[in-house]
Amino acid sequence: MQRLFKCQFYFMTLLVAVLSVVGTATSDDHTDISTDSVEQKTQKPTIIILGSRHFANPGMDGTNTKMDDVLAPKRQREIEQLVTQLKAFQPTKIAIEADPARDTRVNASYQDYLAGTYELRRNESDQIGFRLAKQMGHPKLYCVDFWDDWGKAFSLDRDKMDFDTFAKTNNLEHLLPSPPTEGKITQDEDGTIWIEPEKYVSIIDMYVQDNQPEGIRKEHQLYLRIARIGLGREYPGANWVWYWYERNLKIFVNLTRITESADDRILFIVGAGHVFLVQQFLEDSGDYTIESPLKYLKADTAEKPASEKTD
Numbered sequence: 001m002q003r004l005f006k007c008q009f010y011f012m013t014l015l016v017a018v019l020s021v022v023g024t025a026t027s028d029d030h031t032d033i034s035t036d037s038v039e040q041k042t043q044k045p046t047i048i049i050l051g052s053r054h055f056a057n058p059g060m061d062g063t064n065t066k067m068d069d070v071l072a073p074k075r076q077r078e079i080e081q082l083v084t085q086l087k088a089f090q091p092t093k094i095a096i097e098a099d100p101a102r103d104t105r106v107n108a109s110y111q112d113y114l115a116g117t118y119e120l121r122r123n124e125s126d127q128i129g130f131r132l133a134k135q136m137g138h139p140k141l142y143c144v145d146f147w148d149d150w151g152k153a154f155s156l157d158r159d160k161m162d163f164d165t166f167a168k169t170n171n172l173e174h175l176l177p178s179p180p181t182e183g184k185i186t187q188d189e190d191g192t193i194w195i196e197p198e199k200y201v202s203i204i205d206m207y208v209q210d211n212q213p214e215g216i217r218k219e220h221q222l223y224l225r226i227a228r229i230g231l232g233r234e235y236p237g238a239n240w241v242w243y244w245y246e247r248n249l250k251i252f253v254n255l256t257r258i259t260e261s262a263d264d265r266i267l268f269i270v271g272a273g274h275v276f277l278v279q280q281f282l283e284d285s286g287d288y289t290i291e292s293p294l295k296y297l298k299a300d301t302a303e304k305p306a307s308e309k310t311d
Contacts, residue, residue, distance in 0.1 A: 043263075044287060044288055044289045045261065045264035045265070045266065045287075045288055045289070046265045046266070046288070046289045046290075047255065047266045047267075047268060047282060047289070047290055048091075048266070048267050048292070048296075049268045049270060049275050049278055049282075050086070050128075050207065050211070050268065050270070051207075051210050051211045051216065051274070051275040052124045052207070052210070052272060053065055053067060053272065054067070054123070054271060055067050055122050055123050055124045055127055056121065056123040059188070062177065063193045063194075063195060064192065064193065064195065065183075065194075065197065069122070071122060078202050079127050079131070080131070082128065082204050083128060085204070085296050085298060086128070086132055086297075087132060088296050089291070091265045092138075092264050092265045093142055093258060093265070093266045094132055094133045094138060094142065094266075094268075095141070095144045095255060095258065095266055095267070095268040096125040096141055096142070096144070096145075096269050097270045097271060098125060098143040099145045099146065100145075101143075103142075103143045106141060106143055113126075113130050114134060125141070125269060129141055129269050132267070142258045142266075145251060145270075146247050160234075161236055161239045161243070162236055163226055166229055166237075167229045167237075172229050175228050175237070176226070176229075182195075182198065183195040184196040204299055207293065208297050208299045211272070211275070211294055211297070212294075213292075216275050216276050219272065223244060226241055244277075245277065248274055248277035249277075252278055252281035252282060255278070256287070
């Protein structure tokens with residue numbers, strides 16, 4: 001009986017020891033797998049949104065800042081310096097403010113540029129996007145804008161989105177954006193408003209100024225003021241801002257469509273007014289890491305010829 005008891009005791013002791021070893025191995029294996037999973041989940045694609053002025057002066061905004069000729073030698077040197085600084089981000093893709101419907105045309109021009117048969121136009125997609133893509137050895141650029149006739153997506157006629165006229169005829173002008181306080185203001189025959197800067201600002205300084213978080217937020221707040229323009233069941237301001245939200249939401253979706261891996265580093269060049277909403281959508285999705293372009297932009301570093309040092 002004692003012999004049987006001892007055998008049972010030894011057997012149980014051996015069983016506990018074996019289970020302990022197996023349990024430890026299982027626990028260690030589980031920990032490793034769990035750690036790998038956590039690391040995989042926390043690694044996200046990275047995006048920089050570079051808020052930009054429109055180099056070619058298309059006059060598409062409510063108030064447009066007039067750019068001087070970016071093809072001038074001095075401006076070209078500044079743009080080259082900007083591209084050199086942005087290169088430090090090491091983007092794997094460059095996205096631009098062009099509708100995907102233009103992808104074939106844009107990338108045909110880019111291929112001609114690589115072949116030396118295309119001269120860069122004045123717009124920021126060419127001047128910054130094409131140059132940087134070439135230096136990074138990228139085979140193409142990505143068109144991620146969304147463009148449609150105002151109100152077409154919601155079957156709204158333009159009268160239901162004309163917040164400016166509504167505000168002026170209903171004593172709501174205090175909700176309209178205030179006139180600029182700096183620069184010379186001019187207006188074309190078609191109503192396009194321009195601001196002509198009073199002093200020269202280098203390209204890099206321009207981007208440093210236009211990508212400050214405070215300024216980006218203030219510009220977004222103007223849209224929310226416009227949204228309040230309306231009375232009763234009339235919402236011309238909200239109708240207009242509604243489309244603005246839709247456009248930027250679809251830009252966000254287009255960015256997700258070009259994201260292929262957690263290793264992607266995407267530089268998106270877009271009008272500065274878009275930055276707040278696109279960045280908010282990206283951040284709120286939880287799927288991206290957002291970096292500020294200010295991390296890479298260093299003002300006043302461009303070397304100037306002796307003849308320009310008194311500017």
